[in-house]
Amino acid sequence: MISESASLYQIRQRGIEILNRELGPVATIRFLQQYEVGIGDYSIERHQWLDKMSIEDIAEAARKRRSNKRQ
Numbered sequence: 001m002i003s004e005s006a007s008l009y010q011i012r013q014r015g016i017e018i019l020n021r022e023l024g025p026v027a028t029i030r031f032l033q034q035y036e037v038g039i040g041d042y043s044i045e046r047h048q049w050l051d052k053m054s055i056e057d058i059a060e061a062a063r064k065r066r067s068n069k070r071q
Contacts, residue, residue: 002014019028
């Protein structure tokens, strides 16, 4: 167990060690690749594109996407 006073670096290192032990190196890398530091403000950006769409537009986009996945 790691102490509460451990630095973020120490916690990150211990987490990677555990992942590597439990998952192996390839799966550890694949797992870590899922998490990226993003930029911007998703909430503001989401409103910028969603506020321009009606509920009907959103529903139609969902239907088209679902239809495309079936093909």
